[in-house]
Amino acid sequence: KAGVTQTPRYLIKTRGQQVTLSCSPISGHRSVSWYQQTPGQGLQFLFEYFSETQRNKGNFPGRFSGRQFSNSRSEMNVSTLELGDSALYLCASTWDRTLYNEQFFGPGTRLTVL
Amino acid sequence: DQQVKQNSPSLSVQEGRISILNCDYTNSMFDYFLWYKKYPAEGPTFLISISSIKDKNEDGRFTVFLNKSAKHLSLHIVPSQPGDSAVYFCAATLGGAQKLVFGQGTRLTINP
Numbered sequence: 001k002a003g004v005t006q007t008p009r010y011l012i013k014t015r016g017q018q019v020t021l022s023c024s025p026i027s028g029h030r031s032v033s034w035y036q037q038t039p040g041q042g043l044q045f046l047f048e049y050f051s052e053t054q055r056n057k058g059n060f061p062g063r064f065s066g067r068q069f070s071n072s073r074s075e076m077n078v079s080t081l082e083l084g085d086s087a088l089y090l091c092a093s094t095w096d097r098t099l100y101n102e103q104f105f106g107p108g109t110r111l112t113v114l
Numbered sequence: 115d116q117q118v119k120q121n122s123p124s125l126s127v128q129e130g131r132i133s134i135l136n137c138d139y140t141n142s143m144f145d146y147f148l149w150y151k152k153y154p155a156e157g158p159t160f161l162i163s164i165s166s167i168k169d170k171n172e173d174g175r176f177t178v179f180l181n182k183s184a185k186h187l188s189l190h191i192v193p194s195q196p197g198d199s200a201v202y203f204c205a206a207t208l209g210g211a212q213k214l215v216f217g218q219g220t221r222l223t224i225n226p
Binding site: 031045058103 | 158
């Protein structure tokens with residue numbers, strides 16, 4: 001079974017631009033979560049989507065948004081990029097909101113904002 | 115507000131010995147805890163988990179202990195192997211939510 005895939009793996013943008021990252025979950029997984037990893041803040045939860053609906057949201061500004069498609073694939077968008085948005089963005093998937101299914105992570109997208 | 119804390123940024127252990135990684139949390143509502151391992155350029159990989167109704171869970175070389183009164187959990191790796199060298203994250207969640215709250219991570223180095 002293929003794992004979680006994320007595209008692109010690396011991305012360089014400049015301040016003020018916007019970016020869209022993509023995540024394909026493991027087949028059959030319906031929940032997709034996004035995390036941001038930075039040296040200073042560690043791994044922080046951005047949001048979770050289930051059945052095309054945002055079900056949980058972390059403490060990030062509205063510049064960070066996401067969506068999920070009917071095939072469970074998910075995208076996240078960051079508008080008006082800031083230098084501090086440089087980070088590794090990780091996507092994770094799991095089956096459902098049954099008790100504490102482990103989340104399977106993708107390799108991440110490394111975003112650099114210049 | 116760091117609800118999950120790993121106070122040791124790094125740990126060095128000799129091959130074959132026991133590695134003990136520690137994690138503290140402040141939110142007593144957390145009811146499920148997980149450990150993840152992360153290699154460079156890869157996403158975190160699930161290792162082992164424990165429910166708050168238990169105080170110990172074992173899986174092969176990995177054992178997680180939970181002390182609810184102290185709001186502390188630890189991961190024991192016995193015996194430690196070179197392939198265990200990685201960054202280890204503890205994480206917590208509550209109410210079945212897929213929102214994981216992570217610690218800052220501990221870099222474990224196993225020396226031959």
